[in-house]
Amino acid sequence: MSKKDLSGSDMKGKNLKGLNLQGANLKGANLSGADLSNASLSGANLTEADLSYADLTNVDLSNALLTGANMKKARLLYADLEGTDLKNVILSYADLRCIDLEGKDLNGSDLTHADLSRANLKDANLSYSDLSYADLNKADLNRANLSNAL
Numbered sequence: 001m002s003k004k005d006l007s008g009s010d011m012k013g014k015n016l017k018g019l020n021l022q023g024a025n026l027k028g029a030n031l032s033g034a035d036l037s038n039a040s041l042s043g044a045n046l047t048e049a050d051l052s053y054a055d056l057t058n059v060d061l062s063n064a065l066l067t068g069a070n071m072k073k074a075r076l077l078y079a080d081l082e083g084t085d086l087k088n089v090i091l092s093y094a095d096l097r098c099i100d101l102e103g104k105d106l107n108g109s110d111l112t113h114a115d116l117s118r119a120n121l122k123d124a125n126l127s128y129s130d131l132s133y134a135d136l137n138k139a140d141l142n143r144a145n146l147s148n149a150l
Contacts, residue, residue, distance in 0.1 A: 007045075032070075042080075052090075 003023040013033040023043040032050045037057040044064045052072040056079050063083040075095040086104055092112040096119055103123045110130050117137040121144045130150045 012050075 004021075005025045006021075006029055007025045007027040008029060009026070010030045011034055012030045014031075015035045016031075016039055017035045018038045019036070020040045021044055022040050024041070025045045026041075026049050027045050027047045029046070029049045031054055033053045034051075035055045036051075036059050037055045038059065040060040041064050042060045042062045044061075046061075046064055046066050046069050048068040048070075049066075050070045051074050052070050054071070054074045056071075056074055056076045058078045059076075060080045061084050062080050065085050066089050067085050068088050070090045071094055072090050073093040073095075074091070076099055077095060077097060079099065081099070081101065081104065084104070086101075086106050086109060088108040089106070090110045091114050092110050094111075094114045096111075096114055096116050098118045099116070100120045101124050102120045105125045106129050107125050108128045109126075111126075111134050112130050112132045114131075114134045116139050117135045119136075119139045122140050122142045123144065124141075125145045126149050127145050127147045128149065132150050
């Protein structure tokens, strides 16, 4: 399914474990509750996609576009986010434990109640992000931009 146009498609709750979706156009797709663990979404367009409640454990999201995506309550353990655009992403209640977000642009993102314990947020841009009630226990916020963050 790599490089396919799946924009607007409904894959709610589907088992997509280990699937190759590299470069796929998933703009506005409904992937809520889908199992995408171990899948490759490298270079995929997930702009405004619904990934709420999705299992994204060990997923490759490198160089993916996630602007405006809904990732509420998504599980992102060991996810590869190298080069990923995370502006204005909804990550409320998401499981982001131990995730590497060093240098990432999370400007305007909703991280309310997110579990960011032990996350690497060094040099991350969290300006205008909502971190209300987020678990930042042992998170590294060294040199992170928190201007206008809640």
